[in-house]
Amino acid sequence: xxxxxxxxxxxxxxxxxxxxxxxxxxxxxxxxxxxxxxxxxxxxxxxxxxxxxxxxxxxxxxxxxxxxxxxxxxxxxxxxxxxxxxxxxxxxxxxxxxxxxxxxxxxxxxxxxxxxxxxxxxxxxxxxxxxxxxxxxxxxxxxxxxxxxxxxxxxxxxxxxxxxxxxxxxxxxxxxxxxxxxxxxxxxxxxxxxxxxxxxxxxxxxxxxxxxxxxxxxxxxxxxxxxxxxxxxxxxxxxxxxxxxxxxxxxxxxxxxxxxxxxxxxxxxxxxxxxxxxxxxxxxxxxxxxxxxxxxxxxxxxxxxxxxxxxxxxxxxxxxxxxxxxxxxxxxxxxxxxxxxxxxxxxx
Ligand code: DAH
Numbered sequence: 138x139x140x141x142x143x144x145x146x147x148x149x150x151x152x153x154x155x156x157x158x159x160x161x162x163x164x165x166x167x168x169x170x171x172x173x174x175x176x177x178x179x180x181x182x183x184x185x186x187x188x189x190x191x192x193x194x195x196x197x198x199x200x201x202x203x204x205x206x207x208x209x210x211x212x213x214x215x216x217x218x219x220x221x222x223x224x225x226x227x228x229x230x231x232x233x234x235x236x237x238x239x240x241x242x243x244x245x246x247x248x249x250x251x252x253x254x255x256x257x258x259x260x261x262x263x264x265x266x267x268x269x270x271x272x273x274x275x276x277x278x279x280x281x282x283x284x285x286x287x288x289x290x291x292x293x294x295x296x297x298x299x300x301x302x303x304x305x306x307x308x309x310x311x312x313x314x315x316x317x318x319x320x321x322x323x324x325x326x327x328x329x330x331x332x333x334x335x336x337x338x339x340x341x342x343x344x345x346x347x348x349x350x351x352x353x354x355x356x357x358x359x360x361x362x363x364x365x366x367x368x369x370x371x372x373x374x375x376x377x378x379x380x381x382x383x384x385x386x387x388x389x390x391x392x393x394x395x396x397x398x399x400x401x402x403x404x405x406x407x408x409x410x411x412x413x414x415x416x417x418x419x420x421x422x423x424x425x426x427x428x429x430x431x432x433x434x435x436x437x438x439x440x441x442x443x444x445x446x447x448x449x450x451x452x453x454x455x456x457x458x459x460x461x462x463x464x465x466x467x468x469x470x471x472x473x474x475x476x477x478x479x480x481x482x483x484x485x
Pocket of ligand 1: 455
């Protein structure tokens, strides 16, 4: 059997040219893959030719084989080249679509600031924390029992007039008028020695003006131990006044009245505006009252589950707005709850 060598060679070259053109035009990797299988795969068009070589006369085999191998090499090279080109194209497209301009200025992150009330509470807690006082919190909706009765203010007692109270619909409950009920809750929970600080929101039925809100903040302090005295209270409060308003600030105790302390005092600091000369901020007295305090009444200790023969303690309570006013020269406490950014942004 003789074969038409020239014809076969021509046929292979035609196949090569066709496939090279198709490879160069393959629109994507998948169609290139299909083309490769079509030609070089197990049932591919070139594979069929190569397989046929075995049945050729021995003399013709090398010649046809050489041509076929050259054709295969050309096709493989063309496919590899196109594959590379398609990959590069895909990467270029992706880079173009995901381009970021690293030279653009960053978007500014709006920076907030601490509200002056929590900021002041933190400053107060920081000072008392150095003396071992631990922060607790009591509920804003309190029982009449905690807010009044266990603080030595019985039902129908005239001392209730000191706190204009907002009641809630639930019988026996009210919005706490001060943080003092926290004293009872701490005593019920802890054994002496107790050093507790109780910051929190309080509520009163008040006509609102520059120095009165129906909603405001207090920080309560309570210390209970054996042998605690008024001198300990005074020493502690002097340290506090010095830390907040400048070391060595003059202070004084004035007699006061609270049902839950005996004796009771008002604690004054030398006016932080005029330093004692007398000004409108201190009503020309040269002094500013910053808190109420006293030795915990024995009845209150008993309600707290403590034996007044063994334990004594002192308590104090201060209005946070008043102290924040002094720290930041704010003249009207209504600003604190208005959420006006023009006010709040000044505390950055
Ligand atoms: N609870 C008082 C008030 O709201 C403040 C106060 C006075 C708290 C004397 C105390 C204290 O713990 O000992 O007016």
